Amino acid sequence: MSNLLELDQLHFALGDRTILRGVSLHLAAREILVIIGPSGCGKTSLLRLVAGLERPASGTITLAGTVLNNERTHIAPERRSVGMVFQGLALFPHLTVAQNVGFGLHALKQDERQHRISEELRSVDLEGLGDRYPHQLSGGQQQRVAIARSLVMRPQVLLMDEPFSDLDSDTRVLVRGEVLRILRAHGTSAIMVTHDREDAVHMADRVAEMRDGAIMGCGKAEDVLQFPDPEKGK
Amino acid sequence: MMAMGGKHRPFAGSWLFATVTVASVLLxxxxxxxxxxxxxxxxxxxDHVVRALLPEHLKGSLLLLFGTLLPALVFAVPSAWLVARTNFPGRSFFRWALVLPLALPTYISAFTYAALLGPTGSVSTRIHALVGVKLDIMNxxxxxxxxxxxxxxxxYLPARAAFVAGMSGQLDAARTLGVGPWMRFRRVALPLARPxxxxxxxxxxxxTLNDFGxxxxFGERSLTTAIFRSWGGLYDLGSALRIGLVLLGIVALLLWSERRSRGNAAHTTDQVPLQRQRLRGLRSLLATxxxxxxxxLGAGIPIAKILLDVFGGSITWSWTEVLPAFGNTLLVAALAAALTLLVAVLFTFRERYGARAPWSLHLAxxxxxxxxxxIAVSSMALAGVVxxxxxxxxALIGSTGLLVYALTVRFLAVGxxxxxxxxxxxxRALDDAARLLGASPLRAFVHINxxxxxxxxxxxxxxxxxDVIKELPLTLILRPFNFHTLSTRTYELASIEQLREASLPALFIVLCGLLPVLLLDRMADGRA
Incomplete structure (x- = not known):
């Protein structure tokens, strides 16, 4: 598989604190890469760099042959073709489900926008819920709205930051299955970060393990996850 | 598919950032x-100002400052503790009612107390006739x-909020360590609520430092009255500005001390639900x-006096005098609120989406x-140059525009x-989500934030x-010729001893003040 996204020697610091130390990774088209690691190891920062919400101190990010970041270039988040599902989802509370999903489609004509919204809501099984507000939905439904809102933009890469962290264990298993189905159906390339090994096993084509701002290992889920969980092993 | 952009395209709203910087410099x-x-x-x-005016007026300001702070603390802190942590008859009424004095500008309260307890006040003269003691509050x-x-x-408001939240665990711990109610208040609650x-x-x-009316x-001296004397009496704007700088120095010192006293105090949240102590018997009566x-003292007496004067029937009101002042007040308040809000919205946008804010933004x-x-004399100096x-x-001097500008400078932080x-x-995830969905910072701010x-x-x-409706010293200095507002009208009538006539515009001001006071009460507990 040729690489869709390439991260090369990314360094990132917040003030005096070094967050990422020379992270290099790649993502193939239609691949789901799960980054696993303990809290504070730099997983979320890595996603924010790919999204363009932060600028790396050095290193290169390339998406489909276009340099998004290097020492001279920084393409703004809204111009990257990268979608993101945030931890806590960040749904717009004053907008309906349909308005949330259609937020990024403002440049389209009304008819086309409506068509895209309906199509997207259908694909995530939220047909008929377009007029509801986020607080009127269950946790799993909110999750699907957040994914639909990103996917409707047809991003080249979808980033997911601890997408199941707010769900109870039963709902988590259900939603995880649904999200995987949606990503596969759309043929979406995605990077998901989690600290939950079970999420990683179920979602990943490949898993990268991260600790202290560096990638410790990367490979097939079954290979990487054979390593003992450093947090449980202590 | 989402289109990817070129390199370094400047943010389409950067002109807005420049506008914000210009506005902040102007303010x-x-x-x-x-x-x-x-x-x-x-x-x-x-030289005359330094020798004759400054020492006496500086002393007056400092006396007034500490003389006011001490009783204000005595009124506020025990009341806040009682309302926040105990149960007694009338507690839920006093919880919000104790905020009511804020609806009264200090000058209105001063006029009403002078009318009652001044040397010729109605209560003073009766007491003198009855027991021969001469009361005089005007000192x-x-x-x-x-x-x-x-x-x-x-x-009272921040102390009550601090007593309500953030210290239940510590107070319970003190209780299990055998500490009694008074010591729990003094050694645990007070230090925690100190910031x-x-x-x-x-x-x-x-x-207190701002007060003029x-x-x-009351015939006392302060740096504010010195500013009026050097500008109004000596027509010396330069000296007024220098006295203003002395006043600014005191304010800076106060800000520094407050920041120092705050130290590294951390905000805590309670894991334990609040349990109010039920007061019984004499304690409960004393609390009420x-x-x-x-x-x-704060609201009952002054408001009762104003109502008695307005509805007592001894005066025929000249509505033709009050209504134009009411109209002018609404006009100035609406213009100042609109301009302040516009600038405040631009500033918040700049702070949310811009990099480091310019120095002028902090200064403004x-x-x-x-x-x-x-602010009035410095705005006057600026307008003079223009x-x-x-x-x-x-001409800027004597225009409503200059008055609205100066009020915006004064109350920008309030907005x-x-x-x-x-x-x-x-x-911040809301902004980030909007940006990743293709929204520019301006669009994200307008449609989401x-x-x-x-x-x-x-x-x-x-x-x-x-605040604009209640404001007096700035409006007195900068208002256009023959332009009356409710506050200037109240002050003018009171200063020529027409205290009863002053009560109608005063009543309008108090009524206007009640609404935000109740709003403030809700905000203090984080319920608004």
């Missing part, structure tokens, strides 16, 4: 004028008491009486800490603060409008 100018006043050569009157201790009775809610109390005391101090009416006394936010008279250069087809606080509660700020916008507009 910071009066403050800069005061700070740089010693750089200009002094007028011949300055420095009396002034301090009147000011404290009106201003104590500035301390909140200090912040409230700072507001009381700033309001009450101080002048204490709160009733504080409320009576200091206006509320600077007494109205100081008028002399004749770049505008009209800005609720917006900043509300925006601070909006997770701003609609969620609606309640805060309303609160900010209301707070600014009411």
């Amino acid at each position: 910071a100018l009066p403050i800069l004028v005061v700070i740089t006043s010693p750089l200009h050569s002094a007028a011949p009157e300055w 420095m201790p009396g002034l301090c008491l009147v000011m404290a009775a009106v201003l104590f809610p500035y301390i 909140a109390i200090a912040a409230g005391a700072l507001l009381v101090a700033m309001e 009450a101080v002048k009416y 009486l204490w709160c009733a006394l504080v409320l009576l 936010n200091l206006g509320y800490a600077i007494p109205g008279a100081v 008028d002399r250069s004749m770049v505008l087809p009209f 800005n603060q609720p917006l900043r606080a509300a925006l601070g509660q909006q997770t 701003l609609p969620l700020l609606r309640p805060a916008l309303l609160a900010a507009a209301l707070l600014v409008a009411i």
Whole structure:
């Protein structure tokens, strides 16, 4: 598989604190890469760099042959073709489900926008819920709205930051299955970060393990996850 | 598929950032004028001002400051503790009613107390006739008491919020260690609430230093009255600005002390639900009486006096005199609130989406800490420069525009603060989500942040409008010729001893003040 996204020697610091130390990774088209690691190891920062919400101190990010970041270039988040599902989802509370999903489609004509919204809501099984507000939905439904809102933009890469962290264990298993189905159906390339090994096993084509701002290992889920969980092993 | 953009395309709203910087410089100018006043050569009157005016008026300001702070703390802290942590008859009424004195400008309270307890006051003369004792409240201790009775809610509100939340666990721990109620209050609750109390005391101090109407009416001296004397009496704007700088120095010292006293205090949240101690017997009676006394002094007596004067029937009201003042007040309040809000919205946008904020933005936010008279004379100095250069087809001095500008400088922080606080509660993930969906910072702000700020916008507009309605010294200096507002009309009538006639415009001001006071009460507990 040729690489869709390439991260090369990314360094990132917040003030005096070094967050990422020379992270290099790649993502193939239609691949789901799960980054696993303990809290504070730099997983979320890595996603924010790919999204363009932060600028790396050095290193290169390339998406489909276009340099998004290097020492001279920084393409703004809204111009990257990268979608993101945030931890806590960040749904717009004053907008309906349909308005949330259609937020990024403002440049389209009304008819086309409506068509895209309906199509997207259908694909995530939220047909008929377009007029509801986020607080009127269950946790799993909110999750699907957040994914639909990103996917409707047809991003080249979808980033997911601890997408199941707010769900109870039963709902988590259900939603995880649904999200995987949606990503596969759309043929979406995605990077998901989690600290939950079970999420990683179920979602990943490949898993990268991260600790202290560096990638410790990367490979097939079954290979990487054979390593003992450093947090449980202590 | 989402299109990817080119390199380094500047943000489409960067012109807006530039506009914000220009606006912040314009609003910071009066403050800069005061700070740089010693750089200009002094007028011949300055020597006289330094010898004859400054020492006495400085002493007056300091006496007034500490003389007001002490009783204000005595009124506020025990009341806040009682309402927050105990249960007694009338507690839920006193919880909000103790905020009511804030609806009264200090000068209105001063006039009503003078009418009752001044040397010729109605109560004083009766007491003199009955027992031969001559009461007179019109002196420095009396002034301090009147000011404290009106201003104590500035301390009561944050102290109550601190006592309600953030210390239940510690108080329970102290209880299990065998510490009694008084020691729990003194050794646990007070130190934990100290930052909140200090912040409230700072507001009381700033309001005291800003005061002109009450101080002048009681015949006392302060730096604010010195500014009026050197500008109004000696026509010496330079000396007025220099006195303003002394006042600014005191304010800076107060801000520094408050910041120091706050130290590294951390905000905590309670894991334990609040349990109010039920007071019984004499304790419960004393609690009710204490709160009733504080409320009576702060709001009950002045409001009752105003109502008696207005509805007592001894005076025929000249509505033709009051209504134009009412109209002017609404006009100035609406214009100042609109301009303040516009600038505050632009500032919050800049702070949310821009990189490091320019120095002028921080400076412009200091206006509320600077007494109205100081801002008025510095705005006057600036307007004088513009008028002399004749770049505008009209004169700024004596225009409503200059008044609205100076009010915006003074109350920008009042408008800005609720917006900043509300925006601070909006997770940054909302902005990030909007940006990743292709929205520019401006679009994200307008479509996501701003609609969620609606309640805060309303609160900010209301707070600014009411502060403008109550404001006196700045309006007195900058109002156009023959232009009366409710506050200037009240002051003018009272200063020519037409105290009863002054009560109608005063009543309008108090009624206008009630609404935001109740709103403030809700905001203090984080319920709005």
